[in-house]
Amino acid sequence: MSDKVKVTIDGITVEVAPGTTILNAARQIGGDIVPPAMCYYSKLEGSGGKCRTCIVKVSKGSEKDPRPMPKLVASCRTTVMDGMEVQNITSPEVIEARSGVVEMLLINHPLDCPVCDQAGECDLQNLGYEHGLQKTRYEFERRTFERIDIGDKIQLHMNRCILCYRCVFTADQITNKRVHGILNRGDHSEISTYIQTAVDNDFSGNVIDVCPVGALTDKTFRFKNRVWFTKPIDAHRDCPTCSGKVTLWYKGEDVLRVTARKDIYGEVEEFICNTCRFDKKKTADWTIEHPTQISDTSVIASNHYDTLRPLPVIQDNARLQEANRIELEKTTKF
Amino acid sequence: MARKLLLEHINVPDIHTFDVYRQKGGYRAVEKALKTLTPDEVVEEVKKSGLRGRGGAGFPTGMKWSFLAKPEGVARYLVCNADESEPGTFKDRYLMTHIPHALIEGMIVSSFALGAHTSYIYVRGEMMPQIRILEKAIAEAKNAGFLGKNILGTGYDLELYVQPGGGAYICGEETALLESLEGKRGNPRIKPPFPAIAGLYGCPTVVNNVESIAATVPIINDGGDEYAKIGIGRSTGTKLISASGNLVRPGVYEIELGLPVEEFIYSDEWCGGIANGKRLKATVAGGSSVPILPANLSLKLANGDPRLMSYESLSEGGFATGSMMGSGGFIAFDEDQCIVRNTWNFSRFYHHESCGQCSPCREGTGWMEKVLHRLEFGHGKMSDIDLLVDVSKKIEGNTICPLGDAAAWPVASAIRHFRDEFEWHVNEPVKSLDTNYGLANYAEPIAKAVSTEN
Numbered sequence: 001m002s003d004k005v006k007v008t009i010d011g012i013t014v015e016v017a018p019g020t021t022i023l024n025a026a027r028q029i030g031g032d033i034v035p036p037a038m039c040y041y042s043k044l045e046g047s048g049g050k051c052r053t054c055i056v057k058v059s060k061g062s063e064k065d066p067r068p069m070p071k072l073v074a075s076c077r078t079t080v081m082d083g084m085e086v087q088n089i090t091s092p093e094v095i096e097a098r099s100g101v102v103e104m105l106l107i108n109h110p111l112d113c114p115v116c117d118q119a120g121e122c123d124l125q126n127l128g129y130e131h132g133l134q135k136t137r138y139e140f141e142r143r144t145f146e147r148i149d150i151g152d153k154i155q156l157h158m159n160r161c162i163l164c165y166r167c168v169f170t171a172d173q174i175t176n177k178r179v180h181g182i183l184n185r186g187d188h189s190e191i192s193t194y195i196q197t198a199v200d201n202d203f204s205g206n207v208i209d210v211c212p213v214g215a216l217t218d219k220t221f222r223f224k225n226r227v228w229f230t231k232p233i234d235a236h237r238d239c240p241t242c243s244g245k246v247t248l249w250y251k252g253e254d255v256l257r258v259t260a261r262k263d264i265y266g267e268v269e270e271f272i273c274n275t276c277r278f279d280k281k282k283t284a285d286w287t288i289e290h291p292t293q294i295s296d297t298s299v300i301a302s303n304h305y306d307t308l309r310p311l312p313v314i315q316d317n318a319r320l321q322e323a324n325r326i327e328l329e330k331t332t333k334f
Numbered sequence: 335m336a337r338k339l340l341l342e343h344i345n346v347p348d349i350h351t352f353d354v355y356r357q358k359g360g361y362r363a364v365e366k367a368l369k370t371l372t373p374d375e376v377v378e379e380v381k382k383s384g385l386r387g388r389g390g391a392g393f394p395t396g397m398k399w400s401f402l403a404k405p406e407g408v409a410r411y412l413v414c415n416a417d418e419s420e421p422g423t424f425k426d427r428y429l430m431t432h433i434p435h436a437l438i439e440g441m442i443v444s445s446f447a448l449g450a451h452t453s454y455i456y457v458r459g460e461m462m463p464q465i466r467i468l469e470k471a472i473a474e475a476k477n478a479g480f481l482g483k484n485i486l487g488t489g490y491d492l493e494l495y496v497q498p499g500g501g502a503y504i505c506g507e508e509t510a511l512l513e514s515l516e517g518k519r520g521n522p523r524i525k526p527p528f529p530a531i532a533g534l535y536g537c538p539t540v541v542n543n544v545e546s547i548a549a550t551v552p553i554i555n556d557g558g559d560e561y562a563k564i565g566i567g568r569s570t571g572t573k574l575i576s577a578s579g580n581l582v583r584p585g586v587y588e589i590e591l592g593l594p595v596e597e598f599i600y601s602d603e604w605c606g607g608i609a610n611g612k613r614l615k616a617t618v619a620g621g622s623s624v625p626i627l628p629a630n631l632s633l634k635l636a637n638g639d640p641r642l643m644s645y646e647s648l649s650e651g652g653f654a655t656g657s658m659m660g661s662g663g664f665i666a667f668d669e670d671q672c673i674v675r676n677t678w679n680f681s682r683f684y685h686h687e688s689c690g691q692c693s694p695c696r697e698g699t700g701w702m703e704k705v706l707h708r709l710e711f712g713h714g715k716m717s718d719i720d721l722l723v724d725v726s727k728k729i730e731g732n733t734i735c736p737l738g739d740a741a742a743w744p745v746a747s748a749i750r751h752f753r754d755e756f757e758w759h760v761n762e763p764v765k766s767l768d769t770n771y772g773l774a775n776y777a778e779p780i781a782k783a784v785s786t787e788n
Contacts, residue, residue: 049524050692052732071731077524100728104697137721140704163690182519182690185502187700189690 005082009033009056010090022075022086023054027265033088034265036098036127038105038212039164040076042267047169048076051162052101053127057094060085072097095131102131107138108187109213110159118214120227120299123266124162145190150180150199153219153278154208158190161215167191167207174271175201191215202241205277209260209268220278221249221257228299230256232292233323237285242273247292248283255281264295288323337564339552339572340545341588344432350467352474355435363554364480367443368488371554376447380550382558384570389415389506389543390621390661391736392645395550401530402448403538411539412445412453413515414547417499417506419458421622421683422663425574426544428586430457430464433548434471438494440547442480443554445492448540452493456511459501468496503687507735508541509533510689521691522735543661545574566592569644573662579617580668582606591644595619596633598643599666612668615773616752619648620660622680623740625747626673627657628776653747669773674759674766677748678706684741695738698729702745709756712763719756723749752776 004015007025010033016025024042026034035056040048048054054076058069063083072094075086088094106128113119145158163182168191171180180193193199199207208216230249237244249257258277260268280286294301338344348354355361367376381396402410414437418426430437437455445453457465472494475481483491497515499505505514509523512534533539549571553561562570569591578584581599583606589598598604599614608614617632618624635641636655641648645659667676685703690696702725708714726742733739749756755771 049734052692052694052734055732074524074734097728097732101693101732104693104701104728107697107701138701140701143700162693163696165691184690185504186685186688186690187696189696 005080005084007080007082007084007086009086010088016080018080020080022056022058022073022078022080022084023048025080026075026086026088035075035088036123036130037076037265038123038127038162039166041166041169041210042265043271044166044169044173044210047164047166049074051105051164053098053105055094055097055101057087057091058084059087059091099131099133102127103133103137105162106132107136108142108159109162110142110144112160115223116157116160116214117217117222117227118160118211121266122214123212143187148192149219150193150216151204153205153274154199155217155219155222156191157215157217158192159215160213161191162213163189163191164212166210166212167216170207170210170271171199171201171204174203174206175199202273202275203271205274206260206268206271208277209262209271212266218257218277220281224256225251230300232294232300234261234289234292235286236289237276237280237287239273239276242276243270244272244276245270246272246276246286248286248288253283255283255286257281261292290323291327337572337590338588339561339564340429340433340436340548340574341586349433350431350435350471352435352471352478355433356478359555360435361439361475361478361480363551364439364442364446365486367446367554368486368490373447373449376443376550376554379553379558380447383553383561384558384565384568385546385549385553385561386569386645387543388545388549388573388662390420390623392659395542395546398530398542399444399448399540401528402540403531404449405538409452409535409537410448410450411534411537412441412448412450413508413511413534413539413541414441414453414455414544415506415508415511415541416455416457416461416464416544417503417511418544418661419460419501419503419506419687420661420663421680422576422578422618422665423621423661424576424578425586425662427461427464428576429544429548429574430461430468434464434467435475436548436551437468437544438471438475438481440550441494442475442485442492443550444540444542444547445494446490447550450540451491452495454515454534455494455496456505456515457496457498458505459499462498465496465498472496502689503683504689504735504737507737510735511541512539521689522737524734564590566642566644567646569646569659573643573659575643575662575664577605577664577666579664579666580609580612580671581666582609589643591642592647593643594640595643596640598664599633605666608666608668610668612670613773613777614666615669615671615776616667616673618663618665618667618744619643619657621663622665622683622744623736624658624660625653625656625743626677626751627655627747628751629773630777630779631655631751632657653743654750657747670770672710672766672770673748673752673755674706674710677745678703678710680744681706681741684737688737688741689735692732692734692738694729695733695741698725698738699741701725702729702741706745709759712759712767714756714760714763716757716760718760719749719753722746 035054037054038051055072056075062081148156183192232247248255260272343358385395386392504510505520507522510520514520529539575587600607614629648659649656681703685699688699726746729738730742759766
């Protein structure tokens with residue numbers, strides 16, 4: 001007997017290490033059957049289980065105990081058992097429950113996407129397009145909060161927050177002196193700093209990257225541009241505090257913002273420090289690598305920055321031209 | 335007169351003091367357990383007794399104890415859940431106020447059975463007088479050698495602490511209680527792991543209700559078999575019922591499980607009927623979280639047999655025609671009570687008490703509360719009723735802890751059984767503000783009531 005366990009998700013069998021969660025097993029398969037995750041973050045210990053968007057149906061518990069689980073379970077926190085059978089998008093019950101969760105997440109959300117900096121790379125927006133209703137059934141005033149500046153670089157829009165707790169875990173685990181957490185309870189709970197103390201740790205900027213919605217935004221990028229008008233390019237620099245591997249978001253010649261590199265599930269690959277994020281906004285500070293891979297389904301890809309035409313931005317910039325050499329060659333062939 | 339086990343000496347003056355309690359045969363169970371039984375034998379007795387958790391879920395206590403992991407060299411804890419805050423339930427407070435030593439004796443016996451050397455009583459923050467009473471009682475027991483090092487010369491050590499909570503309903507959920515006890519925000523943990531494997535400070539922990547722990551005392555005194563003879567079927571023993579609402583004599587009653595609901599409400603030995611000569615309209619059998627039932631279904635099962643006060647009989651018929659034993663918070667409503675207003679009131683409570691950790695409960699409880707508020711105050715629409723059913727379905731079963739279910743069930747059941755009254759509130763927005771819908775057909779024989787259900 002191998003030390004791997006077999007799990008079947010929507011009819012696709014995969015062998016994973018024992019102790020893997022259903023969500024991570026699904027990610028090993030990839031594609032449409034991966035449950036969406038708003039609060040789970042693989043780099044943050046203890047995250048997950050809260051947003052309930054990743055719920056799936058376990059139709060067979062395991063080889064030994066084939067009984068189905070009585071309730072839908074959060075796939076990000078349920079570990080697989082040998083012989084487990086899971087239904088995600090093949091179960092109408094799951095789709096129904098998930099759309100219920102999305103509706104709940106949206107009833108107090110301001111839906112101010114037109115003025116939100118996160119629009120275009122927002123997990124909640126994607127989820128809303130897939131599962132949301134055309135029209136809300138909620139006819140009451142939404143709860144509102146005042147905007148809070150957390151330090152001079154980060155702004156908190158509590159109205160948009162879905163209380164995923166990711167930023168709390170980030171502050172807890174990446175930075176060494178946590179000063180922010182959750183106040184109050186129920187639908188009045190809010191993310192806040194202790195009497196609005198500024199978060200001024202070297203790594204505090206990462207809360208912006210982990211936020212799945214537009215609740216924590218970069219003040220240096222605030223209202224500068226829509227993300228789909230900017231062009232992401234991977235770059236690096238020798239940074240004494242972090243890995244220095246980032247994505248630069250260009251508009252014309254200017255770097256509008258710097259973020260950590262994200263994988264296909266929107267999770268950062270390596271956390272970056274505040275110096276890289278907020279202070280190094282010149283092309284000269286960075287060694288350019290190549291354009292960032294963006295999924296075709298993303299609205300950012302609609303900008304066609306990696307199509308055959310060389311980008312006008314990089315025409316007279318030798319370093320960027322080098323980074324786009326492949327595209328240039330293709331164009332020449334054309 | 336029915337048998338009383340927990341409240342036998344409740345009327346003895348000064349029963350809250352150690353001396354009087356001892357004179358009345360108190361702490362016999364500690365002597366018997368520590369001197370003549372092994373921990374496993376105590377667990378076995380509790381298993382034999384068939385005692386079921388008195389906090390609400392009704393999980394067999396003996397079985398819960400036997401699930402406790404016992405790794406070498408790791409401390410184990412017993413935590414008593416005295417965070418009683420369910421609307422309609424006040425039995426634990428009564429027990430702790432009047433016979434605090436019954437709880438302490440139970441704690442010693444249970445801790446011994448589980449091998450715990452440190453145990454906690456987590457008391458809801460609002461119950462300050464009870465906290466003082468318990469602390470005084472613990473000091474008395476310690477003076478008499480029933481707590482501390484080397485209890486009764488048997489070599490067993492136990493320290494017992496009272497911990498006041500912050501007064502949050504959610505901290506009555508066992509994992510939230512443990513978080514709160516550890517000094518953190520009282521958010522329920524995601525299970526698994528269950529507390530029996532990793533609970534307080536990551537150690538194996540058992541969390542039991544006050545009444546369950548106190549019930550171990552008569553079980554050890556008389557033996558588990560003797561205890562199992564009381565009651566009916568799998569509902570063994572006696573149960574404290576907090577009776578409230580429009581009753582002639584509301585209060586805490588100790589009943590033998592299996593007592594007919596009709597007898598409990600109307601008999602002079604118990605609640606003595608509905609106050610002011612009115613008629614019964616509805617009951618909530620086990621605290622605000624359980625489904626509400628109209629009068630006819632409260633007294634009789636769907637097949638016409640009398641409904642009994644037991645775990646099985648109260649839940650007979652599932653959610654279509656049944657309810658649940660819950661924590662024993664029995665609330666009776668007379669013909670002049672408004673079910674819509676009551677449902678709104680319950681819903682307001684859950685909205686206020688939701689911890690805000692997982693989305694369906696955080697957002698859904700507030701939504702239901704707002705819709706019900708609108709219905710009650712004459713701004714409702716007919717579509718609101720179906721909206722409520724739909725929202726409650728979307729909360730139920732999709733949350734981390736049972737608070738979401740507890741918020742959804744009263745609303746869903748009120749609409750299931752009292753839809754006419756909700757519709758009347760929509761159709762008569764002005765009239766419904768100052769008059770009530772009345773009894774309607776809610777007390778009529780069941781065949782008719784069932785046919786009006788959809």
